[in-house]
Amino acid sequence: MALGRAFFDRPVVDLAQALLGCVVVRDDPAAGRCSGLIVETEAYDGPDDRASHARFGRTPRSSIMFGPGGRAYVYLVYGMHRLLNVVAGPDGAPGAVLVRAVGHHEGVALMAARRGQPGSTSPRLAAGPGLVTQALGVGLELNGTDLTRQGPLWLAAPPREVAAALAVDGIVTGPRVGVAYAGSPWAERPWRFGWRDHPALSRPFPRSGVPGA
């Protein structure tokens, strides 16, 4: 059962936290299904956020960020890595959440094969935003995909036991990665969220904390 549109209609920083524990499902007709648990996210807000692609206003690339929530925003960085984002709603309010890391769920073997590491069961197969798309087989052709309906790429609510485990472990926050160019205060905003001590985190959080602290 896919998460409905209403789930995404909230401030992007709230959405970034709400997505932790959710399941990102990749259904490829040829390769089959794999899915992962979202364990790390970052929020990118509207034009005021100097780290966000929306800082240039509505451009061809960022236009998806200005649309309704619950759609995928996939783009290329550094000429080689594809990054997956979840657009926040409502329509007209730009914002997107970068999926920085996912943990194992379904189709680990398929994900390992896509990573070029057949047979690996490392929990860190998708520990990093570029690795997430590589492991899940997410390409630019999926930009704009409606994540609220079962299809090639969609999102599901956290399984019961996952939600329970996350509640026990807690959420850590920190500054977003690789956005020094944005300057103060945007580079320091604690808009990176992670499942505390999860093995699939992309890299250590410099300081521990709780949302809102």
Added chain:
DNA sequence: ATAGGGATTCTC
């Protein structure tokens, strides 16, 4: 039409 740069990852 062209130049500057990046929400990364891997290797030296």
Added chain:
DNA sequence: AGAATCCCTATT
């Protein structure tokens, strides 16, 4: 610490 690599945005 540095390269790989190309699309996007801004500027001329």
